[in-house]
Amino acid sequence: MDYFVQQLLNGLTLGSVYGLIAIGYTMVYGIIGMINFAHGDVFMVSVFIGLILFLLITSLFGGLAIALALIIVLVAAMALTALWSWTIERVAYRPLRGSFRLAPLISAIGMSIFLVNFVQLVQGPRNKSIPPIIDGSFTLPMIDGNVTVAYKQLLIMGTTVVLLTAFWFIVQKTSLGRAQRACEQDRKMAALLGINVDRTISLTFVMGAALAAVAGVLYLVQYGVVSFADGFVPGVKAFTAAVLGGIGSLPGAVIGGLLIGLIEVLWSAYFSIDYKDVAAFSILAITLIFMPSGILGKPDVEKV
């Protein structure tokens, strides 16, 4: 029992990170119907940005409280990652609206390849690791043993909840969110009604990247190690989460993320750690084949 609860906790932590990345996929897919293949690598870029900023801040202001340093790193990483994503949309996706259907996906694959190799070039191919940022944990007594809850796990889940609520509020209650939902329904009509479609799409990319940056900083807090190749697999898993939850649906992405996190952790704990990625990829294939609209998604109607 205690082992199971422990794994559940680990799964939820990992799932939070996937959920945050998945929102970027799902929002972009909802609004322009493309799979932003480079999003996983934007996440990887954000981890690097967070890593360097953290090292920079701790070396410049040695005595700074760790909490304050983390908040500064988080905000700065969100801004800088958003800038990357904004630029990528501007350069690689915006000129392709109205091009043939697979063009944005191919362009996104190109961008993904570029990002991976760019980071490898400027930061080297080795893994970068930092000592744990937040130490400590407390134990939770269970019926038949103890469960260790690390403070960083609480931080990750807390941050996820707070930021998800904030973004949920933006999408549901602000004029930007209204514009996004309008573009999602009918881009041409939204434009006719005076919505700046290009700006709305750009902001969607910016929001997705900001959440990916949150995920990136939390990933850094949790694992403390990153390499240039670390965008691909989390990216695919987060995309799986988005598909599983129903692509286009924000709560779906979070649910999907938590599910993928749980499945991955429980699979590694009870079956085989070697095949944990196989499990994730299989879920992706199975969901797409048998349940393409996911848990909360709307069925896709093919228009002629």
Place this chain on the structure above:
Amino acid sequence: MVGTGKRREPADLQASPGFLGAVKDAGFLALLTFGLSFPLVAFNAYQHLTAGLILEPRWGLVAWACGIAFFARLAWNLFGGYISRGGSAAIGAMSSLGSRTGLSVNHIRWIGLIWLLSYPFLAVALAGPGGALKWIDNFGIQILIYVMLGWGLNIVVGLAGLLDLGYVAFYAVGAYSTALLSTTFGFSFWLCLPLAGIFAAFWGILLGFPVLRLRGDYLAIVTLAFGEIIRLVLINWVDVTGGAAGISGIPRPTFFGIPFNASDEGFAATFGLTFTPLHRLFFLFYLILAMALLTNWITVRLRKLPIGRAWEALREDEIACRSLGIDTVLTKLTAFSIGAMFGGFAGAFFAARLGFISPKSFEFMESAVILSIVVLGGMGSQIGVAIAAIAMIGGTEILRELGFLKALFGPAFDPAQYRMLVFGLAMVGMMVWRPRGLISKREPSIFLREKKAISGALVKEGHG
């Protein structure tokens, strides 16, 4: 179209005319470059032996990047109009070159073929027997493998319009079936080759069957997932595949049973020649050339058959196809499995050529390279794919050879790192500027009375 984003062409800037506007715009780009390069380029986090990660500032590099961005953009804003006009004129001249000089695609094809057939002899004549090894092996054979893979994938992506991101899986199936069959059962290469193709086609059907009713981009992701699953299984199923260490000691191809070695039964002794390693390379070169040309020939033939026409129709409009009574699943499945079969053949050759394979050769990046060759070649154009493979694979090899680049960028300069960087950017640039590929003029494979080549821009996806 409403809501269509416009690229910022120099013409757009006329709203803020003159020098000041150009400087402002360039300044914005420099600022953007600074923002993008601030933490990633400005600091190198390198692992110190004892002190953990240490930040090493590189502001000089950032300054260079921003300066280049500023002045390049300024120059483009001020003189871009001329460059752009010159550029399109050059492209126009290039595409009309063929008709003016009377060089048709047919002529180019024959010249290319003759050149290919004489390539190993030319290499020996120009570089000597020692130097030719590299030119035949690294350039000739390596490029031809990718040409063949590109042509195989071209059937799936270019003709049938199915974006396959896991093509390397079939390459892996071919390579591993050859390796396993020859090391455990002692099958010869010539027996393994067709078997590898059959296995790969079988896997193509097996994987294709459930996924082919998915829409384009979902299909792409599922094929990616399958490709990764196969690779992960190859890594983890150590008992059979040898895991990450791979399989070695795969027998080399023989000249219809005569091995290429220095022994008395060897190729050299049998034909009364003095033994040199060149014989095997010559043989491998002509073998892969024949395999690639066979792929091409079959593809060109298939395009004229009803099935080939159905592929192209499917690419253009799936719903129209279905309403005309074309069995879309069967059509897709044939394209998928035939493409997979050629991937399997190439894999068999790859395994036998090196004598060693490991999962490292079958990563997603490999799929991406093959896909980018097909995309750059113009998705559907056979000659375009060949040119793209020569340019991309040969280009990297040439970068490796250029000694002065090492002098320029320091001894740590590794062109392989820049290769993928350039591949990625080229894919983006291709989609933005020439989504119809480098060779954007299409000749119809079926026509009434006379052939009318149409611009690639007139067809919806890929080309006719």
